[in-house]
Amino acid sequence: MNFIDYYQVLGLDKSATEKDIKSAYRKLARKHHPDLNPNNTDAEEKFKKINEAHEVLSDPEKRKKYDQYGKDWQHAEEFEKAKSQRRSQPSGGGYREYTYSGGQESDFSDFFESMFGGGGFSRQQGRAKYRGQDFNAELRLNLSEVKETHKRTLTVNGKNIRITIPAGIEDGQTIKIKGYGGEGINGGPKGDLYLTFSILNDTPFKREGANLYKTIEIPLTTAVLGGEIVLETLTGKVKLSVKPGTQNGATVKLRGKGFPLYKKDGFGDLFITYSPKIPVKLTTEQERIFKELEQKGL
Amino acid sequence: MEKATYIFIEEFCNHHNIEVSLVHRLVEFEILTIEKKEEKEMIRISELPKLEKMVRLHQELEINPEGLQAIHHLLIQVTNLQDEVKLLRRKLHRFEN
Numbered sequence: 001m002n003f004i005d006y007y008q009v010l011g012l013d014k015s016a017t018e019k020d021i022k023s024a025y026r027k028l029a030r031k032h033h034p035d036l037n038p039n040n041t042d043a044e045e046k047f048k049k050i051n052e053a054h055e056v057l058s059d060p061e062k063r064k065k066y067d068q069y070g071k072d073w074q075h076a077e078e079f080e081k082a083k084s085q086r087r088s089q090p091s092g093g094g095y096r097e098y099t100y101s102g103g104q105e106s107d108f109s110d111f112f113e114s115m116f117g118g119g120g121f122s123r124q125q126g127r128a129k130y131r132g133q134d135f136n137a138e139l140r141l142n143l144s145e146v147k148e149t150h151k152r153t154l155t156v157n158g159k160n161i162r163i164t165i166p167a168g169i170e171d172g173q174t175i176k177i178k179g180y181g182g183e184g185i186n187g188g189p190k191g192d193l194y195l196t197f198s199i200l201n202d203t204p205f206k207r208e209g210a211n212l213y214k215t216i217e218i219p220l221t222t223a224v225l226g227g228e229i230v231l232e233t234l235t236g237k238v239k240l241s242v243k244p245g246t247q248n249g250a251t252v253k254l255r256g257k258g259f260p261l262y263k264k265d266g267f268g269d270l271f272i273t274y275s276p277k278i279p280v281k282l283t284t285e286q287e288r289i290f291k292e293l294e295q296k297g298l
Numbered sequence: 299m300e301k302a303t304y305i306f307i308e309e310f311c312n313h314h315n316i317e318v319s320l321v322h323r324l325v326e327f328e329i330l331t332i333e334k335k336e337e338k339e340m341i342r343i344s345e346l347p348k349l350e351k352m353v354r355l356h357q358e359l360e361i362n363p364e365g366l367q368a369i370h371h372l373l374i375q376v377t378n379l380q381d382e383v384k385l386l387r388r389k390l391h392r393f394e395n
Contacts, residue, residue, distance in 0.1 A: 030359050035351050036369065038377055131347070172388040174381060189347070196384065 006053035006066065014067065018058070025054040034131070039194075044133060132182035132191035139195055141165070142202040147234055147260060156180060156193055163195070168210060168262035171199035203234065210268025212258045215275050218242060223276035233257045233270055242274065250274045304340035307332060314353050323363035324352055329370045 007014055010024040028050045030036070037043035056062045137156055149167040153160055161180055169175075174196045181191020205212040218229060226244030230237055238254065251273045258268030282290065311318050321341075324330045330349055332341050341349060355361045355369060 026359070033355070033359060035355055036373070038373065039380060131351075171392075172385040174384070189350075198388070 009053040021057045132184045134191040135181045135193045140198045167260040210259045210261045212270045215273040217277045307339040327367040
């Protein structure tokens with residue numbers, strides 16, 4: 001538990017007037033208010049500190065106690081007890097007990113709790129309610145897993161959430177799951193959970209939206225003379241006929257053989273680019289045939 | 299279990315101790331939409347977090363409706379930019395690897 005200099009938090013010195021405190025609080029609150037700083041936990045923490053400082057310094061009684069004990073706040077309770085014992089001794093009995101209530105779900109620091117007893121001294125009424133913090137989580141999936149809509153149970157901060165993952169979800173896409181963020185402050189509503197999908201490509205295809213791309217090698221003779229090849233798609237094998245005279249880099253489109261469209265019916269397309277394979281080593285016979293072709297003007 | 303889909307504006311304003319005119323200004327600035335049923339103004343529950351946020355900013359930071367309109371638009375931009383940065387970081391990370 002560290003001593004917190006509430007004056008420093010608000011950028012003031014000990015001689016600050018009520019007006020100075022209010023003005024400094026307003027200025028800082030406008031800067032660090034959680035509603036103005038989405039997804040910024042630093043701002044939320046700062047805002048809590050500013051609130052706490054304001055809670056103490058704007059209340060004359062609390063400010064007096066804070067000013068009186070300052071850095072020796074740890075001994076504040078002992079001093080108070082000693083004082084009360086001295087007061088009660090002449091009457092011959094009774095022991096004044098200090099019981100602090102509250103502190104169950106406090107948004108104040110340990111320092112504040114220790115000095116002012118959590119909610120025991122604070123004004124419950126009029127304390128602003130704040131929405132809980134939004135949580136961000138990442139879900140890693142393989143591309144082959146998101147080709148179909150499926151359900152999945154996730155555990156986020158000890159809570160199980162069953163979500164539907166729609167087919168065709170994109171890498172980096174974020175979905176909001178309402179009410180699965182942090183607890184609200186002072187009874188405020190819970191934050192939301194933002195789930196970002198990280199899709200690892202475990203397929204031989206390159207994906208762009210719902211379209212898939214692949215470059216395949218074909219035998220030189222198939223490129224020249226044409227022929228048939230068997231190709232593996234996401235949904236199974238297909239037979240493809242290659243036109244005679246197919247050039248290197250020629251692309252064909254297989255309509256509807258791509259990835260499912262996100263939250264829509266239908267599929268994207270699969271684009272196949274041909275890359276005729278040039279033989280590196282030729283047999284004597286093959287070399288003879290190529291030379292013959294050369295002589296014939298090919 | 300049946301869930302209420304709407305909240306009466308009057309009820310909301312009484313609860314938060316605000317003038318109905320503030321809600322009307324937010325509607326005028328196209329921050330919110332309200333509906334009228336049987337002569338009573340209502341807001342969809344889905345719109346409630348937005349309204350509550352505006353009320354918090356109004357009450358806690360003393361921001362007037364014109365300021366709320368500016369904040370509303372800027373916050374949309376901030377959120378969109380945050381999403382874009384996240385996406386671009388991810389793409390960059392993929393290229394770096």
